[in-house]
Protein backbone atom coordinates (compact mmCIF):
# COMPACT_ATOMS: atom_id res chain seq x y z
CA UNK A 1 0.00 0.00 0.00
CA UNK A 2 1.25 3.49 -0.91
CA UNK A 3 0.31 6.81 0.68
CA UNK A 4 0.40 10.04 -1.35
CA UNK A 5 0.11 13.35 0.51
CA UNK A 6 0.03 17.03 -0.30
CA UNK A 7 0.21 20.04 2.02
CA UNK A 8 -1.78 23.27 1.65
CA UNK A 9 -2.08 26.52 3.58
CA UNK A 10 -5.14 28.72 3.99
CA UNK A 11 -5.91 31.78 6.09
CA UNK A 12 -9.21 32.07 7.89
CA UNK A 13 -10.95 33.56 10.92
CA UNK A 14 -13.10 31.72 13.43
CA UNK A 15 -14.35 31.66 16.97
CA UNK A 16 -15.49 28.72 19.05
CA UNK A 17 -19.01 29.06 20.39
CA UNK A 18 -19.58 28.30 24.07
CA UNK A 19 -15.84 27.77 24.58
CA UNK A 20 -14.58 29.02 27.91
CA UNK A 21 -11.31 30.67 26.97
CA UNK A 22 -9.52 32.89 24.49
CA UNK A 23 -10.74 30.95 21.45
CA UNK A 24 -14.31 32.13 22.05
CA UNK A 25 -13.13 35.50 20.69
CA UNK A 26 -12.82 36.14 16.96
CA UNK A 27 -9.27 35.30 15.82
CA UNK A 28 -7.43 33.90 12.82
CA UNK A 29 -5.05 31.13 11.85
CA UNK A 30 -2.90 30.20 8.93
CA UNK A 31 -4.21 26.66 8.78
CA UNK A 32 -2.10 23.89 7.34
CA UNK A 33 -4.01 21.06 5.66
CA UNK A 34 -2.45 17.72 4.75
CA UNK A 35 -4.53 15.45 2.53
CA UNK A 36 -3.45 11.82 2.07
CA UNK A 37 -4.79 9.22 -0.34
CA UNK A 38 -3.87 5.55 -0.23
CA UNK A 39 -3.84 2.77 -2.79
CA UNK A 40 -1.75 1.08 -5.43
CA UNK A 41 0.18 2.38 -8.44
CA UNK A 42 -1.32 2.29 -11.94
CA UNK A 43 0.48 1.23 -15.13
CA UNK A 44 2.40 4.53 -15.12
CA UNK A 45 3.68 3.83 -11.61
CA UNK A 46 1.50 6.57 -10.10
CA UNK A 47 -1.14 6.25 -7.41
CA UNK A 48 -2.66 9.72 -7.93
CA UNK A 49 -1.00 12.64 -9.74
CA UNK A 50 -0.09 15.43 -7.27
CA UNK A 51 -1.53 17.88 -9.82
CA UNK A 52 -4.96 16.24 -9.65
CA UNK A 53 -4.83 16.19 -5.84
CA UNK A 54 -4.03 19.91 -5.86
CA UNK A 55 -6.86 20.72 -8.28
CA UNK A 56 -9.48 18.82 -6.27
CA UNK A 57 -8.45 20.32 -2.92
CA UNK A 58 -8.33 23.81 -4.40
CA UNK A 59 -11.81 23.51 -5.93
CA UNK A 60 -13.55 21.71 -3.08
CA UNK A 61 -11.84 23.21 -0.02
CA UNK A 62 -9.46 26.13 -0.50
CA UNK A 63 -11.77 28.17 -2.74
CA UNK A 64 -14.36 28.02 0.04
CA UNK A 65 -12.31 28.27 3.24
CA UNK A 66 -9.42 30.57 2.28
CA UNK A 67 -9.99 34.11 3.61
CA UNK A 68 -13.36 33.09 5.04
CA UNK A 69 -15.05 33.50 8.40
CA UNK A 70 -15.33 29.74 8.91
CA UNK A 71 -18.32 29.97 11.28
CA UNK A 72 -20.45 30.93 8.26
CA UNK A 73 -19.61 27.53 6.70
CA UNK A 74 -19.07 25.26 9.72
CA UNK A 75 -21.11 26.39 12.73
CA UNK A 76 -18.66 25.22 15.42
CA UNK A 77 -15.30 25.35 13.61
CA UNK A 78 -13.07 23.31 15.87
CA UNK A 79 -10.16 21.69 14.07
CA UNK A 80 -12.02 18.39 14.50
CA UNK A 81 -15.16 19.70 12.78
CA UNK A 82 -13.15 21.39 10.05
CA UNK A 83 -11.32 18.11 9.34
CA UNK A 84 -14.61 16.20 9.10
CA UNK A 85 -16.09 18.86 6.78
CA UNK A 86 -13.01 18.69 4.53
CA UNK A 87 -13.29 14.88 4.43
CA UNK A 88 -16.90 15.12 3.24
CA UNK A 89 -15.94 17.69 0.60
CA UNK A 90 -13.19 15.45 -0.81
CA UNK A 91 -14.33 11.86 -0.31
CA UNK A 92 -16.21 11.38 -3.59
CA UNK A 93 -13.70 13.18 -5.82
CA UNK A 94 -10.74 11.31 -4.34
CA UNK A 95 -12.15 7.88 -5.07
CA UNK A 96 -10.61 6.02 -7.99
CA UNK A 97 -10.09 2.51 -9.28
CA UNK A 98 -6.78 2.23 -7.45
CA UNK A 99 -7.00 4.81 -4.62
CA UNK A 100 -9.20 6.43 -1.96
CA UNK A 101 -9.01 9.23 0.58
CA UNK A 102 -7.08 8.01 3.63
CA UNK A 103 -6.50 10.90 6.02
CA UNK A 104 -7.07 14.62 6.58
CA UNK A 105 -4.84 16.58 8.96
CA UNK A 106 -5.72 20.13 10.02
CA UNK A 107 -3.09 22.22 11.83
CA UNK A 108 -4.32 25.31 13.69
CA UNK A 109 -0.81 26.18 14.77
CA UNK A 110 2.53 24.47 14.05
CA UNK A 111 2.08 22.45 17.26
CA UNK A 112 -1.70 21.89 17.44
CA UNK A 113 -3.38 19.62 14.92
CA UNK A 114 -6.14 17.08 14.39
CA UNK A 115 -6.08 13.91 12.29
CA UNK A 116 -9.29 12.48 10.81
CA UNK A 117 -9.72 9.07 9.21
CA UNK A 118 -13.09 7.51 8.50
CA UNK A 119 -12.43 4.04 9.91
Ligand SMILES: Nc1nc2c(c(=O)[nH]1)N=C([C@H](O)[C@H](O)COP(=O)(O)OP(=O)(O)OP(=O)(O)O)CN2
Pocket residue numbers: 016023027077078079080108109110111112
Ligand atom coordinates in the same frame (compact mmCIF):
# COMPACT_ATOMS: atom_id res chain seq x y z
N1 LIG B 1 -9.05 19.89 20.39
C1 LIG B 1 -9.11 21.24 20.11
N2 LIG B 1 -8.67 22.12 20.99
C2 LIG B 1 -8.68 23.44 20.67
C3 LIG B 1 -9.16 23.87 19.43
C4 LIG B 1 -9.65 22.88 18.53
O1 LIG B 1 -10.11 23.18 17.42
N3 LIG B 1 -9.61 21.59 18.90
N4 LIG B 1 -9.12 25.17 19.12
C5 LIG B 1 -8.61 26.09 19.91
C6 LIG B 1 -8.48 27.50 19.44
O2 LIG B 1 -9.07 27.67 18.17
C7 LIG B 1 -7.07 28.12 19.43
O3 LIG B 1 -6.92 29.11 18.42
C8 LIG B 1 -5.92 27.21 19.23
O4 LIG B 1 -5.33 27.07 20.45
P1 LIG B 1 -3.77 26.93 20.77
O5 LIG B 1 -3.19 25.78 20.01
O6 LIG B 1 -3.69 26.88 22.23
O7 LIG B 1 -3.15 28.26 20.21
P2 LIG B 1 -1.79 28.91 20.61
O8 LIG B 1 -1.59 30.10 19.76
O9 LIG B 1 -1.77 29.13 22.09
O10 LIG B 1 -0.78 27.76 20.18
P3 LIG B 1 0.78 27.56 20.37
O11 LIG B 1 1.24 26.99 19.08
O12 LIG B 1 0.91 26.58 21.50
O13 LIG B 1 1.38 28.88 20.69
C9 LIG B 1 -8.17 25.73 21.28
N5 LIG B 1 -8.22 24.34 21.55
Ligand SMILES: [Zn+2]
Pocket residue numbers: 014023027028029108
Ligand atom coordinates in the same frame (compact mmCIF):
# COMPACT_ATOMS: atom_id res chain seq x y z
ZN1 LIG C 1 -8.54 29.17 16.73
